[in-house]
Amino acid sequence: MKALAYTRPLEIGELKQALAMQECAVPEPGETELLVQMKASSINIDDIHVAEGTFFGGLKPSQASEETPSIPGVDVAGVVVKTGAKVDGFKEGDEVLGILMPKPGRGTWAEYCCVESRMAVHKPASYSFTEAASCAVGGKTAANAVMSARAAAGDTCVVVGASGGIGSIIVQILKQQGVKVIGVCSSANVALVGSLGADLVVDYTRGPFGEQLQETKVEVVIDCIGGKDTEAQALRILRPSGRFVTLCGPDKYIGETRVGKRGVFAMLAYVGRRALLSMISGPRYIMAGIGTSLEPLEKLVLQQGIKPPIDRCLPFEETAVREGVAHVATHRAQGKVVVEIA
Ligand SMILES: NC(=O)c1ccc[n+]([C@@H]2O[C@H](COP(=O)([O-])OP(=O)(O)OC[C@H]3O[C@@H](n4cnc5c(N)ncnc54)[C@H](OP(=O)(O)O)[C@@H]3O)[C@@H](O)[C@H]2O)c1
Numbered sequence: 001m002k003a004l005a006y007t008r009p010l011e012i013g014e015l016k017q018a019l020a021m022q023e024c025a026v027p028e029p030g031e032t033e034l035l036v037q038m039k040a041s042s043i044n045i046d047d048i049h050v051a052e053g054t055f056f057g058g059l060k061p062s063q064a065s066e067e068t069p070s071i072p073g074v075d076v077a078g079v080v081v082k083t084g085a086k087v088d089g090f091k092e093g094d095e096v097l098g099i100l101m102p103k104p105g106r107g108t109w110a111e112y113c114c115v116e117s118r119m120a121v122h123k124p125a126s127y128s129f130t131e132a133a134s135c136a137v138g139g140k141t142a143a144n145a146v147m148s149a150r151a152a153a154g155d156t157c158v159v160v161g162a163s164g165g166i167g168s169i170i171v172q173i174l175k176q177q178g179v180k181v182i183g184v185c186s187s188a189n190v191a192l193v194g195s196l197g198a199d200l201v202v203d204y205t206r207g208p209f210g211e212q213l214q215e216t217k218v219e220v221v222i223d224c225i226g227g228k229d230t231e232a233q234a235l236r237i238l239r240p241s242g243r244f245v246t247l248c249g250p251d252k253y254i255g256e257t258r259v260g261k262r263g264v265f266a267m268l269a270y271v272g273r274r275a276l277l278s279m280i281s282g283p284r285y286i287m288a289g290i291g292t293s294l295e296p297l298e299k300l301v302l303q304q305g306i307k308p309p310i311d312r313c314l315p316f317e318e319t320a321v322r323e324g325v326a327h328v329a330t331h332r333a334q335g336k337v338v339v340e341i342a
Helices: 045-051 129-134 137-149 167-176 187-195 228-237 260-280 295-302 318-329
Strands: 002-005 020-023 033-043 075-083 095-099 112-116 120-122 156-160 180-185 200-203 218-223 238-246 284-287 310-315 336-340
Touching: 033 095, 033 129, 033 318, 045 318, 075 112, 075 129, 095 112, 095 129, 120 295, 129 310, 129 336, 137 167, 137 218, 137 238, 137 295, 156 167, 156 228, 167 180, 167 187, 167 295, 180 187, 187 200, 218 228, 228 238, 260 284, 310 318, 318 336
Parallel strands: 156 180, 156 218, 180 200, 218 238, 238 284, 310 336
Antiparallel strands: 002 020, 033 075, 033 112, 033 336, 075 095, 095 120
């Protein structure tokens, strides 16, 4: 099969040059896995971080080599062509979407991949493969963040990074639940975030959002960007009983730099201390994780027909995907960047 892969450990910023179209063996599904013929996948910022060894600050260096090339990508949208002996609920020909837990050499930017059956669901008929690929890991993360936020109908929630792959889904889930949404983005994305249903859009290039909203009190802030400055702005507007839910923690764009074990422990210590102290005196500080179940994705995203905006669809070609990686790495994507494989 054809796959886009790299064959050496990468430094920060190198994935875009190192990706090359290669001929690889079609993987064999394990007992609980599905072999999927890929139709589409997407490029997530964390696919780049995993490949460049900076995921979550760099806990896992990449092991890629000429003998074991690494294929990036986790979002699966395609057709089941083979099932493992212990798989229940899926058969050959089923259209699925799913999420791969990355293992060396086995990503989704390929013609075939194996996905754990518990990490796959039947693709709703109302989603094209491109749309399905755009809301797998992003939809799951967004759904988990909303569950952690526990906003009630009538509450006001600020979404920082509302135009991104995850933020754009969060805005739509919250609106669907009757929450008043304030989206934060740059001038270029004000119209996009408004079109997702946000009641108010704050352009952060005109000043910090906490300053612009200083007359407002809100129940929830969901942070898809990270950084202590984002948290400080949120604390200006959150009610004492409110919740600050962050996907990234105290460092802007988690995974952007290789902070090493000490850096990761310092970050976790900050998160733990903030979470604990906020139980005594609010607003609560919550770091949302990705979770292990696909139920929130199914209930809050797929069954509601929620889809993120698609920034661009790329052909499954070396140059196009390299350019897509470079675009996602700028943090300026407007929604999702999808690779159409077949
Ligand atoms: N905790 C978890 O389990 C988990 C799971 C997955 C991902 N993540 C993290 O979640 C973050 C978001 O992921 P994503 O896929 O949504 O990223 P993304 O699609 O790359 O986000 C890009 C968006 O970020 C916005 N942005 C950049 N700087 C901003 C700022 N200072 N203020 C407000 N918006 C800003 C950009 O909008 P403008 O151009 O308008 O600024 C752009 O639309 C990533 O850092 C990722 O590592 C966490």
